Amino acid sequence: MAGLTLTVVSPEREVLREDGVTLILAPSVDGQLGILPRHAPLITQLAPGTLELRRGADSQHFSITGGFLEVMNDTVTVLADASESASEISRERAEAAREAALRDLDAARRTHDDVMTTQARLALLRALARLRTVERSQRG
Amino acid sequence: MASPLELRRRIRSVDNTRQITRAMQLVAASRMRRAQEAVQAARPYATHIAGMIERLVLATGNDRLPPILQPRPIERTAFLVLTTNRGLAGPLNTNIVRTAVNEIDAASDAIEISVVVVGKKGHLALRGLYTLSAVFTEISDQPGINDILPLTRLLIDGYERGEFDEVRMIYPEFVNILTQQPRVVRLFPVVLPESQEEAREADIIFEPDPASVLEALIPRFVEMTVYRAMLELAASEQSARMVAMRAATENATELIEGLRLAYNKLRQSRITSEIIDIASGANALADA
Numbered sequence: 001m002a003g004l005t006l007t008v009v010s011p012e013r014e015v016l017r018e019d020g021v022t023l024i025l026a027p028s029v030d031g032q033l034g035i036l037p038r039h040a041p042l043i044t045q046l047a048p049g050t051l052e053l054r055r056g057a058d059s060q061h062f063s064i065t066g067g068f069l070e071v072m073n074d075t076v077t078v079l080a081d082a083s084e085s086a087s088e089i090s091r092e093r094a095e096a097a098r099e100a101a102l103r104d105l106d107a108a109r110r111t112h113d114d115v116m117t118t119q120a121r122l123a124l125l126r127a128l129a130r131l132r133t134v135e136r137s138q139r140g
Numbered sequence: 141m142a143s144p145l146e147l148r149r150r151i152r153s154v155d156n157t158r159q160i161t162r163a164m165q166l167v168a169a170s171r172m173r174r175a176q177e178a179v180q181a182a183r184p185y186a187t188h189i190a191g192m193i194e195r196l197v198l199a200t201g202n203d204r205l206p207p208i209l210q211p212r213p214i215e216r217t218a219f220l221v222l223t224t225n226r227g228l229a230g231p232l233n234t235n236i237v238r239t240a241v242n243e244i245d246a247a248s249d250a251i252e253i254s255v256v257v258v259g260k261k262g263h264l265a266l267r268g269l270y271t272l273s274a275v276f277t278e279i280s281d282q283p284g285i286n287d288i289l290p291l292t293r294l295l296i297d298g299y300e301r302g303e304f305d306e307v308r309m310i311y312p313e314f315v316n317i318l319t320q321q322p323r324v325v326r327l328f329p330v331v332l333p334e335s336q337e338e339a340r341e342a343d344i345i346f347e348p349d350p351a352s353v354l355e356a357l358i359p360r361f362v363e364m365t366v367y368r369a370m371l372e373l374a375a376s377e378q379s380a381r382m383v384a385m386r387a388a389t390e391n392a393t394e395l396i397e398g399l400r401l402a403y404n405k406l407r408q409s410r411i412t413s414e415i416i417d418i419a420s421g422a423n424a425l426a427d428a
Contacts (some may be wrong), residue, residue: 009185009283011367030347043192044347045356068357070192077188079360107283
């Protein structure tokens with residue numbers, strides 16, 4: 001069976017190019033999105049979260065800090081703001097980032113600084129996306 | 141006429157300089173390779189984002205474009221000038237500054253201008269000529285995308301708030317090791333990729349809808365454009381430095397050869413005159 005070709009690119013590099021993918025799970029802004037072969041052409045915005053690709057029983061996980069996804073003739077292209085495979089993510093660093101973001105968020109809320117609050121919230125979402133990616137990949 | 145001691149000192153001093161310029165040449169050569177790889181690595185994203193924008197514009201229709209893409213009269217132009225933080229890079233920064241000054245002066249007759257500078261060299265050269273609205277000198281010469289986000293945020297916010305109606309970027313394009321060409325490109329209003337498709341492709345589903353995806357994608361496109369220009373700057377800086385340092389090393393080698401020749405001649409003539417002294421002394425004794 002012909003599968004999907006998945007390409008994940010970030011501004012700094014091509015993160016991944018895989019053929020024969022059977023299922024892609026992606027965090028769209030409207031909720032979790034599942035893509036199987038022969039999917040209709042689609043362009044969507046992605047939220048911070050985990051990108052999962054399956055090839056039969058095999059699965060791989062990538063963190064995405066937001067981006068865009070396009071499906072066209074069984075070719076799926078993900079333009080990620082930043083993306084790392086689960087094995088590249090350091091759990092300690094992600095947890096430290098989460099703690100820092102929580103502290104910033106708290107401080108920003110107390111001073112009613114809207115810009116800081118938004119930035120801290122986005123940083124928190126990015127840290128959580130990384131942590132969840134690690135956790136999901138360990139569960140398999 | 142310099143004494144042999146003086147000549148020896150000068151040879152040593154020029155040789156020290158040559159060791160430094162040769163080391164800088166080698167460092168620049170290896171950094172240039174890395175910078176060129178970074179330029180290559182950024183290409184897939186740039187290609188894909190251009191294609192996606194093209195399809196989104198086609199689906200949105202020219203009359204429903206988000207505000208960031210709608211044309212407006214140009215009353216104020218911002219210039220973004222990319223230069224390096226460090227010198228010893230041949231004529232690279234001079235060329236960029238000259239191009240920038242020509243562009244800015246040509247525009248400032250008709251419209252208001254503001255100038256944003258990246259790099260200490262540009263800051264030094266331009267601060268006496270214009271009022272600089274922002275200066276970025278903390279960006280690494282091996283930039284990552286995150287390094288340039290404060291800069292692009294300033295430009296995107298400024299354009300959206302109407303602080304300026306056009307943004308032009310001046311940067312050196314890395315043509316090859318010997319050539320870095322100053323380039324002027326327009327960041328805002330965004331130059332949309334030319335549509336290659338004859339008719340609209342099979343109906344595409346857009347989530348949430350084409351205009352909002354497009355609106356979210358445009359800042360990424362601008363960031364990418366600036367990021368790639370910064371990578372071109374980095375590659376240009378290293379190659380210009382490599383060439384300049386190679387020339388300096390060669391000059392030092394020539395200088396040393398000349399000095400060594402002069403030193404050897406001097407030494408030779410001293411020895412000769414000493415031998416003549418001794419010989420004539422011996423002859424005088426023998427004659428006596």
